[in-house]
Amino acid sequence: MSSKKKDPSWPVMVQISGEGVTAALMNRKAFRKSIETGMPWIVHPETERILPWPGEPQSLSLSEFSGCFLLTLPAGSIPEPYGTAPPPEVNPDDRTDMEESPPSENGGTEKNPVIEELSILIAQRHKTMPEGSYTTHLFEQGIDKILKKTGEEAVELLLARNDKDVIYESADLIYHLLVLLEASGLSWSEVTRELSRRHS
Numbered sequence: 001m002s003s004k005k006k007d008p009s010w011p012v013m014v015q016i017s018g019e020g021v022t023a024a025l026m027n028r029k030a031f032r033k034s035i036e037t038g039m040p041w042i043v044h045p046e047t048e049r050i051l052p053w054p055g056e057p058q059s060l061s062l063s064e065f066s067g068c069f070l071l072t073l074p075a076g077s078i079p080e081p082y083g084t085a086p087p088p089e090v091n092p093d094d095r096t097d098m099e100e101s102p103p104s105e106n107g108g109t110e111k112n113p114v115i116e117e118l119s120i121l122i123a124q125r126h127k128t129m130p131e132g133s134y135t136t137h138l139f140e141q142g143i144d145k146i147l148k149k150t151g152e153e154a155v156e157l158l159l160a161r162n163d164k165d166v167i168y169e170s171a172d173l174i175y176h177l178l179v180l181l182e183a184s185g186l187s188w189s190e191v192t193r194e195l196s197r198r199h200s
Contacts, residue, residue, distance in 0.1 A: 009043045012069035014081075017097070022079045024053075026069045034062055036152075040071055042081055050138065054078045097119045114176065122178050135179060143183050150176040 012026040025043040030050050033041040040053040040062065053073070053083040093111070125135035138146055151177045157169035181187060 009048065012040075012071050014040075015070075015072045016077050016079055017072065017075040022081070024071075024081050024142075026071075031062070031064065031069060034059055034071075040073065044082065046094050049134075050135075051081075052135050054083065080160060093145065115178070118175065119178050119182070122182050126182050138176075138179050139183060145178075146180050146183050147174070150180050 007029055008029045009025040012024050012025055014022045016022065024040075025045055026041070026049075027043050028041055030041040033050065037057055039056045041050050041058050042053060044047070044051055044159075055078050057073045057077040059174065060074055061070070063070045099114040122135055125133055126139055129136045129139065138149065141149075148175070153173040157166070157173050160166040160169045178188060181191070
């Protein structure tokens with residue numbers, strides 16, 4: 001199958017009620033997320049990661065024009081969406097390295113496979129809650145939002161239409177599932193034990 005073309009970013013002109021105009025970047029996925037959630041999602045200019053607008057204000061209006069988007073936010077919204085903080089350290093919306101990461105020499109059977117390492121990293125994020133981390137953002141939203149986000153990722157996997165997207169959306173879903181387990185006080189090892197029980 002052919003791989004999906006990169007989702008380009010376009011300028012989004014932002015009118016904050018009573019506070020003038022600011023600017024940001026948005027692509028099609030960020031636009032869809034903004035419509036679905038009712039709050040704006042934008043693209044970080046350096047990493048191309050999709051981030052929620054700080055403070056998660058309600059989108060008063062969002063429309064698409066040729067080569068740009070127009071967004072209106074309520075008064076009091078943060079006018080500098082990117083601020084000075086570093087972008088999230090864990091990002092489920094970045095495909096840039098998918099075809100560049102070399103496979104494991106032993107076929108992924110190393111003592112600490114990546115899913116266990118990611119579980120440990122997520123647990124650390126839950127404990128320290130570092131500012132600017134996407135994982136921190138999820139934990140701050142609470143279990144109901146994490147459940148909703150996990151469901152959204154499952155739907156995106158169902159809608160995947162080529163091999164690359166299936167792999168990418170599967171990784172998204174597993175990442176959010178690990179966050180959900182951590183937020184619920186559960187662990188990946190409990191899932192693998194249940195799988196082993198069923199297999200035996």
